[in-house]
Amino acid sequence: MPKVFFIDVTNRDGAQTARIGLAKLQKTMINMYLGEMGVYQSEFGFPFSKHEQNYVRANLELKEKGVMGSIILQGWCRAVISDVAESLPTGVKDLNLSISTSDQMIINKFKGKLDRKTVIQQMLDSVKFARDGGIKTIGVNAEDASRTDMNYLLEFGQAAKEAGADRLRYCDTLGYDTPWGIYQRIKTLAQEVKLPLELHCHNDLGMAVANSIAGAKGAIDGGVDAYINVTVNGIGERAGNADLLSCVLALKFGRGMQEYEIADRLNLRVATKIAGYAAAAFGVPIPITQPGVGANAFAHESGIHADGALKDHHNYELFDFELIGRDQETRIPGGRVITTGEYGGVAGLKHVYEKLGVSFPSDSACQRILELVQYANMHTQLPLTDDELRLIANHPEQVKKILTTTP
Numbered sequence: 001m002p003k004v005f006f007i008d009v010t011n012r013d014g015a016q017t018a019r020i021g022l023a024k025l026q027k028t029m030i031n032m033y034l035g036e037m038g039v040y041q042s043e044f045g046f047p048f049s050k051h052e053q054n055y056v057r058a059n060l061e062l063k064e065k066g067v068m069g070s071i072i073l074q075g076w077c078r079a080v081i082s083d084v085a086e087s088l089p090t091g092v093k094d095l096n097l098s099i100s101t102s103d104q105m106i107i108n109k110f111k112g113k114l115d116r117k118t119v120i121q122q123m124l125d126s127v128k129f130a131r132d133g134g135i136k137t138i139g140v141n142a143e144d145a146s147r148t149d150m151n152y153l154l155e156f157g158q159a160a161k162e163a164g165a166d167r168l169r170y171c172d173t174l175g176y177d178t179p180w181g182i183y184q185r186i187k188t189l190a191q192e193v194k195l196p197l198e199l200h201c202h203n204d205l206g207m208a209v210a211n212s213i214a215g216a217k218g219a220i221d222g223g224v225d226a227y228i229n230v231t232v233n234g235i236g237e238r239a240g241n242a243d244l245l246s247c248v249l250a251l252k253f254g255r256g257m258q259e260y261e262i263a264d265r266l267n268l269r270v271a272t273k274i275a276g277y278a279a280a281a282f283g284v285p286i287p288i289t290q291p292g293v294g295a296n297a298f299a300h301e302s303g304i305h306a307d308g309a310l311k312d313h314h315n316y317e318l319f320d321f322e323l324i325g326r327d328q329e330t331r332i333p334g335g336r337v338i339t340t341g342e343y344g345g346v347a348g349l350k351h352v353y354e355k356l357g358v359s360f361p362s363d364s365a366c367q368r369i370l371e372l373v374q375y376a377n378m379h380t381q382l383p384l385t386d387d388e389l390r391l392i393a394n395h396p397e398q399v400k401k402i403l404t405t406t407p
């Protein structure tokens with residue numbers, strides 16, 4: 001039976017969101033945490049984009065060094081030969097190529113530059129170019145797939161498959177789909193095209209998670225693997241994307257979903273850590289009602305609920321908070337605190353690292369790390385976390401690259 005995989009797009013869809021963003025070091029930490037969590041793939045950025053290229057290279061190196069688990073780092077670009085050509089020198093080996101397929105966008109975005117026929121041709125040309133350039137996995141994204149004429153979408157998917165694409169991404173770009181609508185369309189695509197399908201759902205009508213789960217069910221019932229696109233805390237364009245943890249919880253605990261197997265060996269105990277990290281990095285607090293990680297997700301006050309939860313927590317909780325690592329939450333220590341950062345010196349740095357169990361072989365090594373710590377803090381403008389400090393000490397060459405952008 002086909003399975004469900006997760007592709008996190010926080011570092012692409014999340015990072016490109018209006019009004020918020022991530023520093024390259026923060027994107028790196030998110031890749032690290034996703035790797036630790038066992039997520040199949042991170043759509044880690046835009047390899048054709050000049051300011052992203054050192055980050056892309058350094059993260060591929062970190063992956064090569066074995067510090068990101070088995071996660072695949074895949075880049076996003078338009079299904080345009082020039083985008084692929086500019087991505088290839090970074091060494092990226094997995095790419096998703098995106099092009100709009102709805103008449104709305106073909107007519108009103110391409111404005112006569114492309115039509116249905118040439119959209120397919122351009123997709124085919126870029127797939128071939130990527131394959132010839134040594135790209136291992138190629139995903140083809142149908143942007144606005146949910147508003148695309150079904151017969152044309154089938155034709156597009158068939159052409160992508162014949163060109164050797166590995167997956168087809170069904171983008172509900174505007175969050176227009178409904179659970180039963182997407183189920184039917186995805187099942188049809190699965191049965192007709194027989195290519196693994198990605199569900200990329202937005203939350204404009206509040207249905208991103210429901211649509212992702214229904215779509216995944218459609219793919220599997222239709223006989224192909226499902227790759228659900230998610231972001232940490234659901235951060236993404238406009239009303240956001242499908243939330244990573246919510247989708248996992250829905251598959252694990254939702255009625256009738258247990259027969260659908262998650263292929264990724266997920267360590268959900270990382271969930272609380274990654275949610276907190278992303279919230280701080282984006283500067284977007286986690287809503288108290290957020291599934292799993294919200295402040296109120298396990299809080300009970302009203303008489304009947306508190307009484308019931310105290311007698312047996314399963315009276316009012318579907319799953320245990322330990323499962324998602326809420327018991328590991330770190331509290332800010334009281335009393336005297338020494339920190340290090342942009343304006344820090346050697347003594348403070350040594351003290352902070354000692355507490356992390358890290359010592360330096362020489363004064364010059366210490367000086368080198370201090371300089372990186374100063375730049376890293378300047379770069380993120382947030383107190384450096386213990387894991388960021390560990391990354392800096394353990395992989396200074398890659399961190400230097402991540403912190404380097406030359407306009």
Ligand SMILES: [Zn+2]
Nearest residue numbers: 013173200237
């Ligand atoms: Zn999107």
